[in-house]
Every structure is written in structure tokens, then in C-alpha cells.
Amino acid sequence: MFRKVSGALLLLLSVIILIWGMSISLSSPSPDDREEVVFWHFWSGPDGEVVDDVIRRFNQSQDLYYVRGVSMPGNNFDMKLFLSVTGGDPPDLINQDDPIVADWAFRKAIFSMDEIAPLEEVEQMRKWLLPSARKLGEYDGRLYAVCNGLDVRALYFNRDIVEQALRREAPDELESLEQLDEIARLCTRYSDGELTQIGYLPDPRRLWVWGSIFGGDFYDESTGRVTPDDASIEKALRWMQSYRERLGANAVATYRQNDQSLPNKMFPLLAERYAIVLDGQWRVRDIEAAQQATNKMRGTVTRYGVWPLPSVSPNGKTGWVNGNVFLVPRHAKNSKGAWEFIKFWTGIDGNEAEAARTCAAGGWIPVSNAVAESPEFQSYLQSHPLFARFVELAATDQETTPLVPGANRYYREVNNLVQRMMYNDDSVDLSKELTALAEDMQQHIDRIRYRSLYKEGPERD
Amino acid sequence: MSVGSKGLHRWSPWLFISPWLLGLIVLFVYPFIASLVWSFTEYDLLTSPRFVGVDNYKRIAREFIRGEGFGKALWNTFYFAAVSIPLSTVMAIGLAVMLNWKVRGQAVFRTLFYLPSMVPMVASSILWLWLLDPRDGMVNGVLAYFYETPPLWFQGMQEGVSLPTPFQFGSKDGLALMSFWGVGNFMLIYLAALGDIDASLYQAAELDGAGRFQKFRYITLPMLSPIIFFNLILGIIQSVQAFTQVYIVSEGTGQPAESSLLISLQLFLTAFRDLEMGYASAIAWALFVILATATWGLFRSSRNWVHYRGGRL
Incomplete structure (x- = not known):
């Protein structure tokens, strides 16, 4: 009797797990006929929710691209990325906060932004970014990474x-x-x-x-x-x-x-x-x-x-400043979509209000004065005076x-x-x-x- | 029997073991050979390897002599093994002997002492970080009665079992202490072995007037010696493979000042942070040689202290 009951329970548990697993894969939103952009990041918890919200807003604003965010909390992000590159299936966009830009650029593990986006747009981005944010992404005279949040x-x-x-x-x-x-x-x-x-x-x-x-x-x-x-x-x-x-x-x-x-x-x-x-x-x-x-x-x-x-x-x-940067791994299948998402997140090209909303939700420092000075962000700063001091500092002469x-x-x-x-x-x-x-x-x-x-x-x- | 079924019959053993064989080739033989080849190259994982001869091994020798990098990590690992293995062995045997006593609630005690081994390494590492906190940790709360300045544990570079800083415990001592948490696995093996010792040996000893200590010294220990030997080799291998706990307590850096940088973490950082897969492969092979030599030495010495029933092997 006991054997029968425990066997039935085991079977029931297996079925529940199976249905749950299937529901996860079935409930993943489908990109329709849009091009998928796979984005690896390390945020989870409250920050992860902010990132999910940015992705949702971007996807709503798009009819060409669809970003699928993959959260990878923990410290072995680099290892996973290299294995994906070696395996020939890297993501289209990643977020990093270690001082690796020059190293990866030198080893040709990542694209320079002028390889994936129109030169005039990249130049516009360079001028638009705060000097400290720009410095974090430049190597050998080229922009290899775009800062999406400064840490001051x-x-x-x-x-x-x-x-x-x-x-x-x-x-x-x-x-x-x-x-x-x-x-x-x-x-x-x-x-x-x-x-x-x-x-x-x-x-x-x-x-x-x-x-x-x-x-x-x-x-x-x-x-x-x-x-x-x-x-x-x-x-x-x-x-x-x-x-x-x-x-x-x-x-x-x-x-x-x-x-x-x-x-x-x-x-x-x-x-x-x-x-x-x-x-x-x-x-x-x-x-x-x-x-x-x-x-x-x-x-x-x-x-x-x-x-x-x-x-x-x-x-x-x-x-001394560091921060989070966007990188596009070499062999990424949809680098153009990645660039569009980078523009949306950072706020360039008319996306300032969206970026201000992101920065206010996450308590992140904007990477451009255009976002910091937007009315949405200014009202956030007025209610967070301590944070405002960091935003002021971000625009000064910071070392990386x-x-x-x-x-x-x-x-x-x-x-x-x-x-x-x-x-x-x-x-x-x-x-x-x-x-x-x-x-x-x-x-x-x-x-x-x-x-x-x-x-x-x-x-x- | 038809010709077709005869052929199938001939190949069926191979078909049955083919999943295992495939796994062995893909997951063991290939990486084994590939790492040997890579150890003679410079390889950053992202571009094709370049042959550099024995440069990586020369670098290992240089760092070993200077006590930097590989040398430092090897010393840290040796220290960790030298402290943790003997203490774990003594503790596991002691617990096994006590849990073998016929007392009321024996099964409960056995379960209780084994339970910590089932806690995931990540959880227990975080727990130990709290316990060994130099200021607020419970361990130092007790030690404060004996020490004027209690040990720094994971914040200290000291080595409590070495001459320059005796009894000033640092990060490696903390890691060694943590290893007691998993002593239940060894204890279980000793417990099984104790149950296997022939009761007539003890009866004979009692007739000869042997006391409790003499029985332990002249019967229990020799009869357990094959298991001690087995656990010793297992302990050495585990010390070299210790990674999770080191990674967590040192925030993935081997801090403070590389005092807790064990060889597995050094290998990981070299391969995946510094992108020197060729050099990391050479480290792995140097380690393999060191381990093989140590195991061979142990096997040689075992002739003098390991007693197998029915004579020596």
C-alpha cells in the first residue's frame, strides 16, 4: 500500500514539474516576425525588474527588433561569454562592469561601435556622452563600449x-x-x-x-x-x-x-x-x-x-569612476538591433525621457547631460538631494x-x-x-x- | 541463429556501453589531451592557439622559485591540505568511534553529525563567513576569553600553524576549519569500516587484558588503516579541487593579498579572467604531476602502515 501511494505521489510530482517546466517555455514571449536581440546582463532582484521594464518599453516601441533579456547573476559572466563565443553562439549584447574593455577590444572579442553602426551616429554618441562615460568605452581612438550607467x-x-x-x-x-x-x-x-x-x-x-x-x-x-x-x-x-x-x-x-x-x-x-x-x-x-x-x-x-x-x-x-558598459561580442548575429537598444537605453536621439525614467527607477547616474537635465530627472533629483551630489560629480574630471x-x-x-x-x-x-x-x-x-x-x-x- | 542476429550479438556489448564510452571520450579523453596540447601554447580562448614550446612550464618554474603566482597558490594549497586533512581525519575517526558506541539515540546522533555534510557549500560558506567574522562572529566571541587580539580569520594573512605567526589564525586556517563541516562524509565511511571489524579480535584482546586505549591503538586503528589511506588520498584530491568555498569567502580574488588563493582559484583566474588558457593548462598539468607523485609516494609508504586483512597487497 505504502509503495503504491509513494509511487503515485512521485508520478504526480513529476507531472507537476513537467507542466511547470513546459509553462515556462510556453509563456516566454514570442518575438513575432521581429529580429531577436539576445541581451545578457547580471542584474537580478529590484535592479532586474528595472531592466525588464526597460526591455518591455523598448519592445513596445519597436516593430523591427525584439530584445530578449537573459539575467546571469554571479561572477562567472566572463567565462560564460567566452564559452559562448568559442561555441559560436554569443549573445548580441552584453553588460559588463569590470575593466575589460581594452583587453577584449585588443583581442578582437568585441566590435567597435563604428563596425556595427553608422559612423555619424557613433560620432554623435561620442559627443553626447559625458567625458567620464566616454572614457570608459574608448580604446585606441575608437568607441568599443557604450556606458549605460556611471558609478561615482x-x-x-x-x-x-x-x-x-x-x-x-x-x-x-x-x-x-x-x-x-x-x-x-x-x-x-x-x-x-x-x-x-x-x-x-x-x-x-x-x-x-x-x-x-x-x-x-x-x-x-x-x-x-x-x-x-x-x-x-x-x-x-x-x-x-x-x-x-x-x-x-x-x-x-x-x-x-x-x-x-x-x-x-x-x-x-x-x-x-x-x-x-x-x-x-x-x-x-x-x-x-x-x-x-x-x-x-x-x-x-x-x-x-x-x-x-x-x-x-x-x-x-x-x-575615480567606473560603470556599466554595453558591449557587442564579435560574431553577434544582430548587432544592428543591439545598437538600437543601446540608443534607447542611454537616451540619445529623442529617448531622453525614457532614459530619465530608467535612471530614476534604478537610482542610476545618466551618462549624458541631456538626460540629467531633462525635467523628468530633475524632479527626481529634487527629492533625492544626496543622489544629486553624485550626478554633479559625474560631470567633473573623473579618472578611470x-x-x-x-x-x-x-x-x-x-x-x-x-x-x-x-x-x-x-x-x-x-x-x-x-x-x-x-x-x-x-x-x-x-x-x-x-x-x-x-x-x-x-x-x- | 541468423547471420544478422549473430552480428548484432557480437556488437551488442559495445552498443550497451557506447553512451558511457562516448561520454568518456568527449568529456574526459578529449579535454585531457587538449589541455596537454594547450599547455605548450598561448591560447586566449578567443583566437587560435600559438605554439610556444615549454615557455609556460618555464614560467611555472620561475613563479615556483620566487614564491609568486603559481608558487604562492601551491604553498597555500599545501598549507590548507596539511592543516585540514590530519585534523579532519582525527575528527572523523573520533566521531565515528563515538557514534559506534551502543547508546540510546545512536541513530539520532549519527543523523545529526552527518547533517552538516548535506548543506550546500555556498550556504555553509556564507554561514562560516558570519561565524568567523573577526568582530561580531560567534567563534571570536568565545576566543576573546583566551586571546587579547582574537584571530582575523578570513580577513587575515597570518598562518596559525607556521612559525612566524603561531596561533594567529588567518584566511587559510579559516578555510581549514570550514572543512570540518564536511567531515560527515568521511565519518560515514569510518563508521561502516568500524562495523566491519571482527568482534573476535576485541574479545581476544580483552582476554589478553587489553584496555580501551590499547584496543583502539592495536586493533581499531590498524583495521581502519586501509580506510584512512583511502580518505587521505581523497582528502588530498579534495584540497586541490577546493574552489567554491574559496571563491565565496575571498570574493573570487583570493584576498586578503592572495593569502587564500588556492591552486584551483588561481587556475580559474588565469584561464577565465586573464585569458591565459595555455598557461592555465600548464598549471593543471604541473598539478597533475605533483598529485600523481604524492599519491605514488603515499602508496609506497602505505606498505609500512596500512594493514589489509589477509596480508599486505
Whole structure:
């Protein structure tokens, strides 16, 4: 009897799963007689819903193309793409946020936009984009990627803690690095000799930011050489090191604890473990959500502010920017449709209002002033003053990770070196370490260049 | 029997095993040979490979000598294996022996101790990230009574079992500790082996006046030695293949400062981040040689400490 019942149950379960599976494939919308554009992205959750909405609006506006979005959350996006390219079935469009544009362009893994779109439209796009957004997609004088959302960094601060420490109103902007150091020192708290709150702590991954602020260049375009040993970068690193010397390597490591990437309430600023944090515009959403939740419970709402990074050197940039970019893999079957979708998403060519709607829904920074200045987006900014500061910063002179083949590893190795220096109390010869890193990375990059030069076999494209 | 059915009869064994054979050729033999060929090339996955002779192997030797890249990842893997395997073995045997005691609720205890092995690696990795948080983690909450500055675990570069930083546990120690979570699988094998030991051996020992420890030392351990040997080899292979947990706790980078960069992650980053499939293939082959040598060494040494019923093999 038991066997019969369990057998019947198993059969029923199998049928349910089968019907469910079939319903998924049957309910996938059909592209009718339009050309399909397969778009791979990594968004999921609330951001995924915003992306689905953009795709829906694009598909409604079209009678030629039909975008099918494929969400691929996780970190193995590159691997999946390369396997699809090697297998001969790549998507038509992808979204990426790693510093890979130059590397993939150099290896001819992606199309330059002038290969898939009319030259005048590409030129129009170049002029239309903000300089920082343009910089993220250019390699060797050509536009290989189109930025669809900028990620700008600034200093978030807990206004209540800062004003309590300063015993006066918090400044609107930081006048100098020394002022940041001073406020950080005042906001650092100990209880029974134990550290309980950090004023500010430079994240090891942010030498890219501070190096640029100090006026350093990570790459010399004129010589084609990487320059992490630039004197200004070393100066920035020594400044970061001064925090380790003050707090101790143990405290630095303990307090870092992957904090910067933690979501929502675990964000250290909200947990009041930090008074000041260097982070991107996406944290505005977390802060506003926390404030709304406190408001709902009729608690005292903590006030937060945003400072642009202080000016350190006359040659220094105002910050470091990265972002999401659209790329069209080589062998894509419908690159023309991909280009149309890129135009719709970014907002060029009369799509400004649609792009403003997208940016407002996702809390993303527009890639062109034309979108940022649109009435739809301006009204969004008025109700989100913290976010507005990031939009202002996006239009300033921001630095990017160098667009050079092998940049991905260069980015990783710089971060490794800073971690070694920040998490270790032993004295490290910084000049020597930076010189060794420069040599090592130059060899890596030259190896890629050399390989391409002497490549044999079939045509690279 | 007709001629046709005779032919079918001759080929039928091959037809029956053909799905497996096909799988073996496509999924094992081809990648095996292809990776060997690629190890002598520069190959970025996107364009055709270019023959570079033994350059990739020279690079491996260079990095090994300097303790960078491959050398560093190999050391990390060796350390992880050297800490996790002996401790896991001791723990698995200890648990198996205790769970073999005839006590009330034995089945419940066995299930409880095996349960953690069924938790998916991703979930358990995130759980351990919380447990080993240097500031708020439960483990450091306890260790704070013994340490002035509790270990940094996944945030630290220290090596708790090496001389320069004794008992200052870092990321690799955290990974080794995590491996205890899956000890239930080994425990189960030991438990089965314990049930297989002939009770007359213990009875004979008792007649000779052997105590509990002596019985364990002179009967249980020798009788378990083939299983220990088997688990040892399995443990080495698993250490080299450890990927998911390393990827999660180090955010896919081997951080901090490559202290948790195990060889499988190094191989992955080289192949799919840096697009050096040729070099990654060479790493895989170097690893294969190292593993084969270690296994051969273990087999040689097993003659001295592994006891098979009915004599040595």
C-alpha cells in the first residue's frame, strides 16, 4: 500500500514539474516576425525588474527588433561569454562592469561601435556622452563600449556623529585632506581601550581613487607603460598607510571585513561602525530606506551627508569612476538591433525621457547631460538631494582604470599590494614594492601585446 | 541463429556501453589531451592557439622559485591540505568511534553529525563567513576569553600553524576549519569500516587484558588503516579541487593579498579572467604531476602502515 501511494505521489510530482517546466517555455514571449536581440546582463532582484521594464518599453516601441533579456547573476559572466563565443553562439549584447574593455577590444572579442553602426551616429554618441562615460568605452581612438550607467564615489558621512564630534555644523565640502584626517580622528571612538567606531578608514581597493586625487597616473599613454610607481600614487599609498599606523593592522583588517560591499543595514555607515565611508551612489537607496524605516517606527532619524573628495593636488582629478558598459561580442548575429537598444537605453536621439525614467527607477547616474537635465530627472533629483551630489560629480574630471590590455589583472594586483601593506604591521619598502609591481605588470601587458603581434593561424576575426 | 542476429550479438556489448564510452571520450579523453596540447601554447580562448614550446612550464618554474603566482597558490594549497586533512581525519575517526558506541539515540546522533555534510557549500560558506567574522562572529566571541587580539580569520594573512605567526589564525586556517563541516562524509565511511571489524579480535584482546586505549591503538586503528589511506588520498584530491568555498569567502580574488588563493582559484583566474588558457593548462598539468607523485609516494609508504586483512597487497 505504502509503495503504491509513494509511487503515485512521485508520478504526480513529476507531472507537476513537467507542466511547470513546459509553462515556462510556453509563456516566454514570442518575438513575432521581429529580429531577436539576445541581451545578457547580471542584474537580478529590484535592479532586474528595472531592466525588464526597460526591455518591455523598448519592445513596445519597436516593430523591427525584439530584445530578449537573459539575467546571469554571479561572477562567472566572463567565462560564460567566452564559452559562448568559442561555441559560436554569443549573445548580441552584453553588460559588463569590470575593466575589460581594452583587453577584449585588443583581442578582437568585441566590435567597435563604428563596425556595427553608422559612423555619424557613433560620432554623435561620442559627443553626447559625458567625458567620464566616454572614457570608459574608448580604446585606441575608437568607441568599443557604450556606458549605460556611471558609478561615482564620494564620502558619505553620518551628520549626527560628525557634528557631535566637531561641536558645530558639518561643512558642505572638505577643504583639504588634513580636514578629513582631523574629522576622522575626532570621530574614532574607543571604549575601555577597545575600538568601537572608526572615523574613516581607506579601503585597500581604493588606491585607484586616492592615487588619482593625489594627482597620480596609473598609465602613461605616451610610452604605453603602466606607472603604479608614480610618485603621487606612492604619496597616496603612504597617506593610506598612516591610517594603519594609527589604528594598527589588526583593527584595519577587523573593521574592513568585506564591509564596503555589504548591503542595506549591514552597510557600516548605517550600523554606525564608521562615521565616514567612501562609496558609490547606490548607497543612497540604502540610506533612504533606513531613514524611512526609522520614520515609520517614529524613531529619531539619523542624518547623512555626502562630501566630494577633497582636493589634494593641482594635477589631481575629482574622483575615480567606473560603470556599466554595453558591449557587442564579435560574431553577434544582430548587432544592428543591439545598437538600437543601446540608443534607447542611454537616451540619445529623442529617448531622453525614457532614459530619465530608467535612471530614476534604478537610482542610476545618466551618462549624458541631456538626460540629467531633462525635467523628468530633475524632479527626481529634487527629492533625492544626496543622489544629486553624485550626478554633479559625474560631470567633473573623473579618472578611470587605465584602458589597457591586461587591465583586469593590473587592477587585481594593485589591490593585492595595498592589502599587503594595510593588513600587515611589518614595515614594507613601498618604493621597491611599487617598482616591482610596475615591472611585473608591464611584462604581463607586453606579453599580451607581443602575442598578438606574432599571432599565427587564421584571421583573428 | 541468423547471420544478422549473430552480428548484432557480437556488437551488442559495445552498443550497451557506447553512451558511457562516448561520454568518456568527449568529456574526459578529449579535454585531457587538449589541455596537454594547450599547455605548450598561448591560447586566449578567443583566437587560435600559438605554439610556444615549454615557455609556460618555464614560467611555472620561475613563479615556483620566487614564491609568486603559481608558487604562492601551491604553498597555500599545501598549507590548507596539511592543516585540514590530519585534523579532519582525527575528527572523523573520533566521531565515528563515538557514534559506534551502543547508546540510546545512536541513530539520532549519527543523523545529526552527518547533517552538516548535506548543506550546500555556498550556504555553509556564507554561514562560516558570519561565524568567523573577526568582530561580531560567534567563534571570536568565545576566543576573546583566551586571546587579547582574537584571530582575523578570513580577513587575515597570518598562518596559525607556521612559525612566524603561531596561533594567529588567518584566511587559510579559516578555510581549514570550514572543512570540518564536511567531515560527515568521511565519518560515514569510518563508521561502516568500524562495523566491519571482527568482534573476535576485541574479545581476544580483552582476554589478553587489553584496555580501551590499547584496543583502539592495536586493533581499531590498524583495521581502519586501509580506510584512512583511502580518505587521505581523497582528502588530498579534495584540497586541490577546493574552489567554491574559496571563491565565496575571498570574493573570487583570493584576498586578503592572495593569502587564500588556492591552486584551483588561481587556475580559474588565469584561464577565465586573464585569458591565459595555455598557461592555465600548464598549471593543471604541473598539478597533475605533483598529485600523481604524492599519491605514488603515499602508496609506497602505505606498505609500512596500512594493514589489509589477509596480508599486505
